[in-house]
Amino acid sequence: MNGSSVTEPVGAESIYTHAGEPALEVHDLTVAYRSQPVLWDIDVALPEGRLIAIVGPNGAGKSTLLKAALGLVKPTTGWIKVFGAPYTQRRSWVGYVPQRESVDWDFPTSVIDVVCMGLYGRVGWLRRLSREHREIARACLDKVNMAHLAHRQISQLSGGQQQRVFLARALAEDARLYLMDEPFAGVDAATEHAILMLLQELRGRGRTVVAVHHDLQTVSDYFDYVVLLNMRLIAAGPVSTTFTQENLHKTYGGRLTVLSKAADALFTQKETEPE
């Protein structure tokens, strides 16, 4: 619904310089869970119209960054803006794909009902879904090749199918920016391909996708922009220039345990500014 105002993506530079506000702007962000820092001083601006991977080792704060952007976790310091405004003012611009394991798939409901949840933001409080809403949901299911399973119980889905249902639900939100938490995790080859096609279609329509991604092998094939994260921002930029051996080494190779131990020590002693 907001997509119509988006300019067609031409080249990388033109988007970055002409699209105005960055899709996601993170400023001075620190997040701590129970005195345990998860993200430290993150400063980054992500351009619109790109497929962006957030890459980093386990516990690097990748999911936390997404959740902070969605207002699901409160930052200790700093802020995040979505297209130049706080998330609370941009909710309808953002679609969210949580981790597949975050819900109980034995819940008594059907595929189409889950996809319809993506429309709740538009339907509004206490209102019922109309026939048109169901049509939209069905069209979204069709985009992930799941239309034939619309009335299947969600408890009968395979892992790949579960992931597609979540993607269809995000599509139903018709967002300008999609935040996805490990969309490729644990899916079969067919689903992986279907997701890839979907991401490229979204980019073709000028949408932005920010996805937590685990498989280093496929980063340069699937994405065109990358954020390397390990509690701190290691690097961010186009895959061709940023996804380098050196940066990867900084992200993963710096012996994670040593790095986090050092950070822990700095944090608990409350010494002068780390680094």
Place this chain on the structure above:
Amino acid sequence: MTYTLQNVLLGSIMLGVSGGVLGSFAFLRRQSLLGDALAHAALPGVCIAYILTGTKAPLPLLLGALAAGVTGSLFILFVVRWTKIKEDAAIGIVLSVFFGLGIVLLTRIQKMTGGNQSGLDKYLFGQAATLVEEDLKLMAILGAVALIIVAAGFKEFKLISFDPGFGQSLGYPVRRLEILLTCLLVIIVVVGLQTVGVVLMVATLITPAAAARQWTERLSIMVILAGAIGGLSGAVGAVASATAERLPTGPMIVLVSSAVLVVSLLFAPERGLLWARLRDHKVRDRIRRENLLKDMFLMAERSGETGAFVSSPSLMGLRGRGHRDMIENVRPLVRDGLIERGTDEFRLTESGLAEAERVVRNHRLWEVYLSSNLALPLDHRAQ
């Protein structure tokens, strides 16, 4: 119908319906124990309200229960949020601490002058026969309010029960909705105290929900069904306790709904244990029988005599199966006239031969398809 029975019946049905509906959400959100803790937490509230006001009138006592129930649930919420104690432990702590306090207060009240007539012990196991019209009115109003809220916000409650994180990303005040659901649960618990009592209250919330879940894969139907099962159990339990002499109502209601649950766990289609086992056995037996026919056919084909007897050890050796195991599969084949049984040897009858041929043919066609279209290796037996 006597006045008392009428009251007991109405009260039990109203409690069953509202308990089943609210319990469904607690059940799906894995908060079954929370209901139990809330019920137990209500007891000290009743006692304190009695000590403060000195009356036995239900309204102040139930308000006390309500306050204590809400305190207990907030307590759990805070413990989980601010300490490292997990929810199950927090629930256990609140349940036992509040219940212990309640029992201490109850004992003290019993020992106070005139305390014996306080009748507070009815809140332990419930005493539906003491329900009067005033109680029923209160139950009807509170129950109706809870049901109307659930019906109006059904879409929202469904969302936060299935995927609270997503609901939050859409801008729904998930935490507040969760608290609202918990408060409704507390209200139903309080409504049910006089009828069922704090100890068994959780059963009226969870048992109908668990039974209803067995029969449907749709939340709306599950909620309605849970209400129906709860109401029916209430009615049957109330009547049963009234007809037989001196049977307590609350425990009877619980026994009836538990019976429904057992039947549902065993016999519900799809999710029922019995059908699942039966399906597994059917498939297994069919595969084994077809394999047996196929093996005999292939052995006969190789030896060139299709009607020849095959010894049972040689058949067993083919798939490493025990003797007893195999005889179990042979028996129905003999009964259907597909196999003829000699002493420790078998042979295919004419119709058995035809059936075996069909099985082998299907199998070979499938093999050809797999190996030529999907490039899978051939079955070693077919080579």
